[in-house]
Amino acid sequence: MRKKRKHNETAAMANGNKDEGAPERPKRTLLGWKDDSIEENKETNSGPCFRNKEKVSAFNVELGFLLPHCKKDNKVESKDSKGATLNELVELKSCSSCLFFECRKGKDLYLWMAKCLNGPSVKFLVNAVHTMEELKLTGNHLKGSRPILTFSSNFDKDPHWKLLKEMVIQIFGTPKDHRKSKPFYDHVFVFSILDDHIWFRNYQISCPHTGTQKIDRGDLEKMTLVEVGPRFCLNPIKIFGGSFGGPTLYENPFYVSPNQIRSLEKKQKAGKYAKKVKAKTRRKMHQLSNPLEVDEFADMWKE
Numbered sequence: 612m613r614k615k616r617k618h619n620e621t622a623a624m625a626n627g628n629k630d631e632g633a634p635e636r637p638k639r640t641l642l643g644w645k646d647d648s649i650e651e652n653k654e655t656n657s658g659p660c661f662r663n664k665e666k667v668s669a670f671n672v673e674l675g676f677l678l679p680h681c682k683k684d685n686k687v688e689s690k691d692s693k694g695a696t697l698n699e700l701v702e703l704k705s706c707s708s709c710l711f712f713e714c715r716k717g718k719d720l721y722l723w724m725a726k727c728l729n730g731p732s733v734k735f736l737v738n739a740v741h742t743m744e745e746l747k748l749t750g751n752h753l754k755g756s757r758p759i760l761t762f763s764s765n766f767d768k769d770p771h772w773k774l775l776k777e778m779v780i781q782i783f784g785t786p787k788d789h790r791k792s793k794p795f796y797d798h799v800f801v802f803s804i805l806d807d808h809i810w811f812r813n814y815q816i817s818c819p820h821t822g823t824q825k826i827d828r829g830d831l832e833k834m835t836l837v838e839v840g841p842r843f844c845l846n847p848i849k850i851f852g853g854s855f856g857g858p859t860l861y862e863n864p865f866y867v868s869p870n871q872i873r874s875l876e877k878k879q880k881a882g883k884y885a886k887k888v889k890a891k892t893r894r895k896m897h898q899l900s901n902p903l904e905v906d907e908f909a910d911m912w913k914e
Contacts, residue, residue, distance in 0.1 A: 635888040663786035668706040668727075677800075677813065678783065679755040679791040682706060694855030701727040708782045708852075712737070719869045722845065723855060724778060730853040731860065733775060735845040736869070738808070750815035750837035751796040753903055756811075757785040759796050765804035771861040772804065780874060798839060809845040814838050 667681040674681070682704050686695055693713075701709050711723040720740065725732035760783060766776040783800055785792045801812040814836040850861040 625853065663784075665708065665781055665784070665786050666704070666706040667708045667710060667782055668701045670706050670712055674710060676754065677758070678785065680785050680789050680797045681710075686891065687711070697723075698724075698728050698854055710782065712729045721848075724782065725854045726781070727854045730851060730857055731774065731778070732851045732854050732856070733778065734848045734851075735809075736848060736866070737843055739844040740848060741840065741842045746838075746842070748838050748840050750817070750839035752815045752839055753793060755791055756793040756795060756797045757787075757838075758783070758798050758800045758802050759816075760784055761802070763803040766802075771847075774850065774860075775809070775847065807846075807863070809847070811841075811843050811845065812838060813840060813842070825869070 667680040
């Protein structure tokens with residue numbers, strides 16, 4: 612019978628069989644093969660490598676479909692301590708940003724865009740909302756693909772627009788090599804400013820790629836954009852220094868709340884009714900002050 616070798620003898624034989632000049636085999640990880648020597652050279656030459664670990668907590672299903680790096684949640688019931696509750700939920704989910712939709716009176720929709728837990732945060736009034744199902748557009752893109760973010764030149768004019776642009780880049784930009792994202796681009800997020808409002812559009816990058824119609828890399832003339840949806844308009848109200856509150860950094864001087872608009876409409880309607888009532892009273896007073904003369908032939912045919 613064969614005798615079992617001791618553990619020390621096997622280890623010594625393994626070390627002896629190894630060639631001292633042969634390169635060490637790289638370690639295998641979930642992201643591929645890891646070579647320690649290459650990483651050491653990178654750290655010594657260019658410093659530590661930056662990796663985007665942005666995670667967004669979205670309290671909306673539609674935006675959760677567009678952002679693969681977000682963690683979805685349905686709703687928050689607390690109204691008094693809304694900011695503290697949301698910050699706690701975001702911290703529990705280990706997220707760094709939050710998109711919270713707030714509905715009031717069943718008519719008005721507000722959007723909170725916040726960097727947790729230290730801020731800043733922005734409050735928007737959402738107008739002209741159209742979902743994917745409502746529009747029924749012909750465009751389509753793969754779920755989880757990374758978007759290209761494009762901005763109009765107006766974002767570089769004022770400081771508050773620059774701040775909003777940076778927040779949008781951090782929140783809507785999908786991190787590279789995210790486990791739920793696809794490693795290519797097939798749609799574009801367009802953010803443009805018009806009448807002090809931010810207009811959002813989502814377009815698919817469409818190009819002929821069947822048969823002999825394959826295009827070369829960089830040939831942008833044959834590529835077209837097809838709208839996918841959803842679409843909405845953001846009216847900035849205030850920018851706060853903290854998360855869901857804090858000192859006011861910017862306030863929109865042209866903002867008019869929906870309650871004021873509805874009250875003005877009611878006043879206009881009330882003014883129309885008052886004009887009708889005044890016209891009726893003037894007619895009655897005129898008839899009383901100017902009575903008609905008695906007709907001589909009024910009772911002629913009654914006999």
